[in-house]
Amino acid sequence: MTTIQILEKLVSFPVLGGESNLEIINWIKNHIESLDITTTLVPNDNGTKASLHCRIGPAVDGGVILSGHTDVVPVEGQAWVTDPFKLIDKGDGNLYGRGTCDMKGFLAICLHSIFKMIAANLNKPIYFAFSYDEEIGCLAAPELIQHINKTYKEKPKYALIGEPSMLHPILAQKGINIFDTHISASTGHSSRIKIEVSAIHEATRLIGWLEDKMNKLIDATPNDDRFIPPHTTIHVGQFNGGIAPNVIADKASFSWDIRTVPSDSIDDILKDFKQYCSQREKELSKVFPGFKIETIPRHPEVPHLDTHYEMDIVNLIKMISGNSNYSAVSYASEAGQFSQGGFESVICGPGSIAQAHTANEFISKEQIRKGEEMLERLIFEMSS
Numbered sequence: 001m002t003t004i005q006i007l008e009k010l011v012s013f014p015v016l017g018g019e020s021n022l023e024i025i026n027w028i029k030n031h032i033e034s035l036d037i038t039t040t041l042v043p044n045d046n047g048t049k050a051s052l053h054c055r056i057g058p059a060v061d062g063g064v065i066l067s068g069h070t071d072v073v074p075v076e077g078q079a080w081v082t083d084p085f086k087l088i089d090k091g092d093g094n095l096y097g098r099g100t101c102d103m104k105g106f107l108a109i110c111l112h113s114i115f116k117m118i119a120a121n122l123n124k125p126i127y128f129a130f131s132y133d134e135e136i137g138c139l140a141a142p143e144l145i146q147h148i149n150k151t152y153k154e155k156p157k158y159a160l161i162g163e164p165s166m167l168h169p170i171l172a173q174k175g176i177n178i179f180d181t182h183i184s185a186s187t188g189h190s191s192r193i194k195i196e197v198s199a200i201h202e203a204t205r206l207i208g209w210l211e212d213k214m215n216k217l218i219d220a221t222p223n224d225d226r227f228i229p230p231h232t233t234i235h236v237g238q239f240n241g242g243i244a245p246n247v248i249a250d251k252a253s254f255s256w257d258i259r260t261v262p263s264d265s266i267d268d269i270l271k272d273f274k275q276y277c278s279q280r281e282k283e284l285s286k287v288f289p290g291f292k293i294e295t296i297p298r299h300p301e302v303p304h305l306d307t308h309y310e311m312d313i314v315n316l317i318k319m320i321s322g323n324s325n326y327s328a329v330s331y332a333s334e335a336g337q338f339s340q341g342g343f344e345s346v347i348c349g350p351g352s353i354a355q356a357h358t359a360n361e362f363i364s365k366e367q368i369r370k371g372e373e374m375l376e377r378l379i380f381e382m383s384s
Helices: 003-011 022-033 100-112 114-119 141-151 199-220 266-284 312-321 335-340 365-383
Strands: 039-043 050-056 064-069 094-096 126-131 158-161 170-173 175-184 233-241 251-260 292-297 327-329 344-347 362-364
Touching: 003 022, 003 100, 003 365, 022 039, 022 050, 022 100, 022 126, 039 141, 050 114, 050 141, 064 100, 064 335, 064 365, 094 100, 094 365, 100 114, 100 362, 100 365, 114 365, 126 141, 126 365, 141 335, 158 312, 158 335, 170 335, 175 199, 175 266, 199 233, 199 251, 199 266, 251 266, 266 292, 312 344, 312 365, 335 344, 362 365
Parallel strands: 064 126, 064 158, 158 344, 170 327
Antiparallel strands: 039 050, 050 126, 094 362, 170 344, 175 251, 175 292, 233 251
């Protein structure tokens, strides 16, 4: 099968983040194993999802992991002009469909390249590591990485995460976590606002504290100009509360995220926020004993990536991508998790991040071709 034929098959699996990916991961498993390569599945607790890893080449130290995810984001509410789960070639040089860019195009290139990897008689191994639930918090990567470290006696050295970057090497990403904060207060007639405790009023104070905290971090920390914006951000994206304008709200909640540059710590910011919440609880429980603030993370922290120029992977990615214009991104990926797992890591994949998550998502045939050429050069380096 050609890369485009494989991509057509992968796009046909409408696996959203949070849903079972067994259909697509079993197709990938069967495709790899039809070429006499042994694969290993890493299932979730109830067996409804699984990651996959495998090794192509000898069991020696110094190999490279090619990492990608099998899930995509929803299409509901987007203005698609074609079926998002059919690969469409309009003759304009692009291939349309959900996941073409993010990141089934890279998976298809990897799967097509197996033939060349086998034929090359690799001196250093190449591994595949394909995960689930990346789009809802990079949930599967830590267990997948742990399983790779336990399974292979040899030690892979590098991890190349094929997120869309137009094949430009990305050496740094911000860390991220998402939180839900819930406020429980009293209720009553709105004329009693100075007697009761409004959950909405208190929620606005907490949101104001978060914005002030962001501004203090900006003032206290030198700009990290690799990123746009060049500082840590704290953002509230959702707010709920209240039943009527003349009723004091006894419940309110808001959802927010922190995106940190490598010099800042999500844990430190959260600790300061919770200390402020504890102060408010102590003060307002004198007015209403049941007053409570609870903040819950939606998923474990996705750590930042900060690959240094002197690392060997920088020279490797320069050679195989043909590009030494290194950059950084503010979005999250599994790259920071692979770095934490002990692998020199970079992001470099075909397609533009501007297409990711959009209606009528596409990847250009030229990017597919250049991605194939990048892996050909990687195979050559691993065979030298």
